[in-house]
Amino acid sequence: MAIKLYGPMVSTCAVRVMTCLHEKLVEYSLHPVDLLAGEHRQPAFLSKNPFGLAPVLEDGDLTLFESRAITGYLAEKYKDKGYDLIRHQNxxxxxxxxxxxxxxxxxxxxxxxxxxxxxxxxxxxxxxxxxxxxxxxxxxxxxxxxxxxxxxxxxxxxxxxxxxxxxxxxxxxxxxxxxxxxxxxxxxxxxxxxxxxxxxxxxxxxxxxxxxxxx
The missing domain is CATH 1.20.1050.10 (Glutathione S-transferase Yfyf (Class Pi); Chain A, domain 2)
Known part of the structure; x- marks a missing residue:
């Protein structure tokens, strides 16, 4: 199942995750969230992140929020794919x-x-x-x-x-x-x-x- 990322393309935190995904050569689908329209405060989004902040990443049955936690997860899960962002062998x-x-x-x-x-x-x-x-x-x-x-x-x-x-x-x-x-x-x-x-x-x-x- 492809990774899903929820967040606006202008979001610094979403961009942090997207850049990591590209470094790790991981395919994903982006699902825009309109912050100005308040979509992040709606029940559908709050069910993914109760704090109402983007981005949110879904990887199968795993749902993560907080961009640095997400990039850490991706860098570790795909440590042998793409660019090594965490220097796991040293x-x-x-x-x-x-x-x-x-x-x-x-x-x-x-x-x-x-x-x-x-x-x-x-x-x-x-x-x-x-x-x-x-x-x-x-x-x-x-x-x-x-x-x-x-x-x-x-x-x-x-x-x-x-x-x-x-x-x-x-x-x-x-x-x-x-x-x-x-x-x-x-x-x-x-x-x-x-x-x-x-x-x-x-x-x-x-x-x-x-x-x-x-x-």
Missing amino acids: PKEAAFVKVWIEVESHHFNPLIHPIIYHYFVSPLLGKTPDQSIIDANVAQLGKVLDVYDTRLSSNKYLAGDFYSLADLHHLPYTHYLMKTPYADLIQSRPHVRAWWENVSSRPTFAKVSTNMKFE
Whole structure:
């Protein structure tokens, strides 16, 4: 039975999962969810994720939500197929993948999320973006990216000299950041810039990023 993914094509979390599926050469069917119309709050969707958040993945009788949990599941289930995103044959390298997955989740995402939300999403909801929130998070994100720049000065990728799930998890939000006036957060840090140009050019991400357009 083919994997089913429920979520909008513009969703950062859905894109995270779609990119992983392409890296693992796994076929899936995408079932769009209209968040602006509130489809994620309807009983049909809430039966899949009681928190009402996209995406949701169905693999036979298994239903999963939370994008990082989904990518972890896919990377492990299909560890011998497609690109090895978790370095399962090298415990030391695998440990660094896990470290930088945690860094993205706890240090990077909480800061970049409100920037993207207020810049792109608030206007779609008829709200005025809160520039003070954007500015505060831009300042803090810059400090985090200084750490990244140091890390990437001696490693091609975040977990080492190999692309991994840790890099993949950064793709969707950074893609949107590069379309804002705050792209200099990436461009002004030479090692971060080189890393971004590398990871964002992967064909797997190109397949899904073309549809990442807020309209």
